[in-house]
Amino acid sequence: MAARPVIAVLLTLLTGCQTIGSSQSAIDAERRERLQARFTQLAAESATIGNGTARNSEIDQALTEAVELLHAGRDEDALTALATILRDEPDHVETVRLTAATARRIGDWRLQNAALRKLIELRSESPAVLNQCGTALLQSSSQDSSAADTALNALRRAVELAPDNPEFAQDLFAALAERQLDAEAEAVLTRAISNCPQSPLLPMAAARYFESRGRWPDAIRQYDAALQISPRNLLWRRERGVCRARLQQWNAACEDLQPALREANPASLKTAFLIWADAAYQAGRHDEVVVAFDRLRDEAGHRTPATEQRRIRSLLKLREFETATDAALQALIDWPQNVEIRQLAAELERRAAGKSAVSRTIR
Numbered sequence: 001m002a003a004r005p006v007i008a009v010l011l012t013l014l015t016g017c018q019t020i021g022s023s024q025s026a027i028d029a030e031r032r033e034r035l036q037a038r039f040t041q042l043a044a045e046s047a048t049i050g051n052g053t054a055r056n057s058e059i060d061q062a063l064t065e066a067v068e069l070l071h072a073g074r075d076e077d078a079l080t081a082l083a084t085i086l087r088d089e090p091d092h093v094e095t096v097r098l099t100a101a102t103a104r105r106i107g108d109w110r111l112q113n114a115a116l117r118k119l120i121e122l123r124s125e126s127p128a129v130l131n132q133c134g135t136a137l138l139q140s141s142s143q144d145s146s147a148a149d150t151a152l153n154a155l156r157r158a159v160e161l162a163p164d165n166p167e168f169a170q171d172l173f174a175a176l177a178e179r180q181l182d183a184e185a186e187a188v189l190t191r192a193i194s195n196c197p198q199s200p201l202l203p204m205a206a207a208r209y210f211e212s213r214g215r216w217p218d219a220i221r222q223y224d225a226a227l228q229i230s231p232r233n234l235l236w237r238r239e240r241g242v243c244r245a246r247l248q249q250w251n252a253a254c255e256d257l258q259p260a261l262r263e264a265n266p267a268s269l270k271t272a273f274l275i276w277a278d279a280a281y282q283a284g285r286h287d288e289v290v291v292a293f294d295r296l297r298d299e300a301g302h303r304t305p306a307t308e309q310r311r312i313r314s315l316l317k318l319r320e321f322e323t324a325t326d327a328a329l330q331a332l333i334d335w336p337q338n339v340e341i342r343q344l345a346a347e348l349e350r351r352a353a354g355k356s357a358v359s360r361t362i363r
Contacts, residue, residue, distance in 0.1 A: 007079065007103075007111050014086070014096070014114040059085055059092065066098060075106050093122050100136070109140040113147050120154050127162035130154040131171060138175055151175070159188065166192060166199035173202075177209055185209070193225075200229040204236065207243075216243045234260045238272055245275050250283035258288055266300040273300075277310065286314035305331065305338045312344055324348065 062085050069078035079102060085095045100115035116133045123129035134154030141148040155172040162168055169192030176185035189209070193202045207222035223240035227233065241256030257276035266273045277292035293311040296302040308331045315324035325348050331338075332345045 007108055011111055011114050014090075014099070014111075014118045059089060059095070063094060063098065066102075070102060070105075075102065078102060091122055093119070096122065104136070113137060113140060117150060120150065124157070125161065127158040127165065127168060130158040130161070131168050134158065134175075135171055148179070152179075159192075163191070163195050166196040166201045169196070170201050170205050173205055173209075198229060200226045200233070200236075203229075207236075207239065211239070211243065214246075216246045219243045220247075234264075238264075238269075241279075242272065242275055245279045248282070250279045251285075253279040254283055254285055254288060261292075266295045266302070270296065270300055270302055274307075277307070281310050281314065284317075286317040289314040290318070305335045305341050309340050309344055312348075321351075325352065 062081050066078045066081040069075075069081060079099070082095055082099050082102070085092055086099070089095065096115050096118045100112050100119065103109075103112035103115060116137050119129060120133050131154070134151040137147040137151035137154070141151065152172075152175060155168070155175055158168045159165075159172050169188060173185050173188045173192070176182075176188060189202060189206050193199075193206070196202060203222040203225040207219045207226065210216075210219035210222060220240055220243045223236050223243065226236050227240070230236070237256045238260035241253045241260060244253035244256060254276065257272065257279065261269065261272060261276055264272070273292050273296050277289050277296075280286070280288035280292065290311055293303075293307050293314075296307065308327060312324050312327050312331070315321075315327065328341070328345045328348050331341045335341050
């Protein structure tokens with residue numbers, strides 16, 4: 001972990017104060033002297049440099065040293081090397097960027113955020129930098145509550161500068177939606193979809209957003225848009241089927257879920273298979289009911305009195321009487337106290353007895 005003296009100095013430099021004394025109360029004496037000696041040496045060397053090329057070469061050498069120290073796991077020394085650059089070149093972008101990355105590596109959010117804020121200030125017209133810094137600041141906002149406002153403003157500015165970049169719009173939209181700034185989030189998304197009509201990312205983000213709020217018709221419209229761009233995307237088709245099932249559009253739900261789940265793993269998508277089975281049962285598509293429950297049983301080990309009851313009734317609708325009877329007898333063995341299973345078994349027994357009586361009469 002980096003020493004507090006180095007971090008204190010870096011924080012002082014990144015927040016605009018060019019003196020070291022303001023942080024001395026937090027600095028261990030021995031390390032303070034070592035760091036001051038390093039700064040003094042750099043200042044003396046800088047005085048002998050007669051042109052910008054030499055100075056740039058020295059900065060490059062110091063940056064290379066910092067990277068090598070980081071690779072060697074010497075975080076404190078790497079930060080010291082970065083601090084020596086920032087003392088005389090406080091606006092050196094690559095040094096500030098590396099400081100942010102190093103602070104993140106050691107888990108010092110205060111230092112990371114100070115460096116990210118400096119980067120936002122230095123590269124205020126670069127949408128890529130603003131987006132990267134804003135995203136990183138949001139990730140640490142739980143440790144630094146003031147970071148969220150700075151982050152959101154950086155993400156907003158990135159979208160203003162690059163309105164045709166769907167990734168930037170999606171990042172801003174996600175940040176706003178997470179903070180329940182719904183009106184602005186929807187406005188950002190609407191503009192972005194208009195500016196980037198061929199991006200499937202944006203309608204997908206909108207669909208998930210509307211799903212999370214139970215706005216199923218809006219979600220379906222967004223899945224429709226996404227599937228027009230990528231018609232073979234089975235994930236989106238599956239999710240649209242789930243939304244249709246929520247609206248009790250049973251046949252339409254099956255039209256999506258049946259092909260979307262054909263090659264899927266029931267163990268990892270148990271809920272989707274159950275929704276498909278329910279939609280198929282409600283729609284009278286009993287062959288699909290049997291397929292869904294058979295795959296849940298065989299591939300996911302999921303079998304309950306409720307699923308068996310519907311499977312057996314679907315088998316009866318398909319006139320697969322022997323298979324239905326065998327299934328009912330096995331279910332009765334497995335769940336002898338289940339009322340629905342006992343009633344179904346009795347129903348099948350009466351049917352079998354009636355069929356036997358008819359056969360004897362014919363003979």
